[in-house]
Amino acid sequence: MNEPLAERVRPKTLEDYISQNHLVGENGSLTHQIKKGIIPSLILWGPPGTGKTTLANIIAEESKRPFYILSAINSGVKDIREVIDKAKQAGGLFTSKNPILFIDEIHRFSKSQQDSLLAAVEKGWVTLIGATTENPSFEVIPALLSRCQVYVLNAFGKEDLEKLLERAMIKDRYLQNKNIKLTETEALLRLSGGDGRKLLNVFELVINSEQGDTIEITDELVLSKAQKNTVLYDKTGEQHYDIISAFIKSIRGSDPNGAVYWLARMIEGGEDVKFIARRMLISASEDIGLANPTALVIANNTFQAVTTIGYPEATIILSQCAIYLATSAKSNASYMAIGKAQQTVKQTGNLSVPLALRNAPSKLMKDLGYGENYKYAHDYENNFVMAEFLPDEIVGTSFYKPGNNQRENALSDFLKKRWKDKYDF
Structure with a gap:
């Protein structure tokens, strides 16, 4: 008895199918389509072990269509074309019920592999059913996604x-x-x-x-x-994004307990140590920034250290950094400043650099006024002089607004003292 229990008891009909009532229950969004045999190309998106493959098999059985299966792990463009050719010969060109092509883990297909499916789906040679644990918005090319309906399967309760x-x-x-x-x-x-x-x-x-x-x-x-619980964590799937999101939000929310818990989930799931450190490096600037500039230094040193050391000792360093970031004062002022500046650039286009700020390496440029009236700050008291550094069209625009924390309160006082009314926070 080599066949696993999960395979031996795999449901063969909708009546035996458990859960996902929103899709295949009495009033499910797929129920009537399956019964009528009118099946669109679709993507089944959900966590591992929630019945995606089983549902694809049931759809094929209920609709009485030829059924072809490919796994994205070991199939290439050649395999796809061979199956499409078989599908065309088996029914796509001669019957009203075109074959179903089921692709497991479709998110693992490259762009070129997904491109090779477009014509077959567009012309109705096959009805595509793809299964994925990852968000199709990120992992399925737009051209293919637009030709498919996405149905979400929920984790079992x-x-x-x-x-x-x-x-x-x-x-x-x-x-x-x-x-x-x-x-x-x-x-x-x-x-x-x-x-x-x-x-x-x-x-x-x-x-x-x-x-x-x-x-x-x-x-x-x-x-x-069952000696050891293998943590539910797909390093390339939805869990990957959900758990790192929870980790960063815990740091942002100043909760070291939450940060360490989600860190442990990633470590036990075998997450890449550099990926974790890289995200903390981003958070140190995005969420802490100038409220505690040392956070960026520590996060950068953490990245260098764990890259050199690796697991298991790197877990201690990751924990230290995560707790430090979570307990640091927070400010997203730098993040908001560059966001506002980028938005302004998109709205106003390529505004001319004021002549005073332009470099003048040649005589012609000097004759044209490049660099004229530029005031060199170090020639003035306290290395500062009133000047304008924005294009004329957006003079007076404020991008940076210091956060309300000890460090940036000092920066706010510095700017107000230097710029008078220009920086009125």
Whole structure:
């Protein structure tokens, strides 16, 4: 019995399909289309183990169409073209029901590989069903995405996962011969991380590790058999973006506990140490900035250190930096200043540099007035002189507004003292 439990009990019909009621329930957005056999090209987007492949198989079975499968992990443009040619011959040109081409992990396809699908989808040679754990907006090219409907699958909830276990005990011939009592399920559900496939794999592991046909499932038994919980963390998928977002938001929100927790999630999930350090380097400038300029120095040194040291010792350095950033005073004034300046540039275009500010390396340029009336700051008291450094069209525009913190309050006083009314915060 080499076939995994998850594969042995894979649902074959919509009636057996668990969860995703918003898609395939009584009033689901896909239910009536499947029943009528009118299937658009679509992308199924959701976490691992939520039934994307199963749903694609059911759609093909319910609609009675030829079904072709490719995996983006080991397929290239040549494979795509071969399948499309087969699909055209099998039905795309001769019947009203064109074949379904299912591509698992479509986000792993390169742009050229995705481009090779466009004509087949556009001309109706195949109905494309792509499955992805990543946000299609980022990973699927716009031309292909515009030709597909995107349907979101949700992670399984507690009730869904318990139904999967109950269904497995009823449907699987091997488990039917066992007297299994689900006394406790918390450990199983926690270890699954909302992944139905992983839940059934752990469940089967526990069952197979026990002698006899009578087995009582308890949290203690599950934890003793499943020695280590593999953290739910797809380094190339949606979890990658969600968890780093939670990490940075914890730093921004000055919560060291949150920062360290999400840091631990990434570390245990095997995230690239340089990726974590790089994001802290950005946060040090974006979220802390001039409120504590030393944060950028520490974040940069952290990046250099962890790049040299690597795991596991790098975890200590990452933790130190994360806590330092989380407990630093915050200011996004620099971030807002450059954002406003860039917006102004987009709105006003290429404004001319004032003549006084232009470089004059040649006689002709000097004759044209380049550099004329420029006041060299170091020639004046306190190395400062009143002058204008913006193009005439936007004179008086203010981009930088100091944040309300000890460091930038001092900067605010400095600017007011130097510029008088020009910097009136």
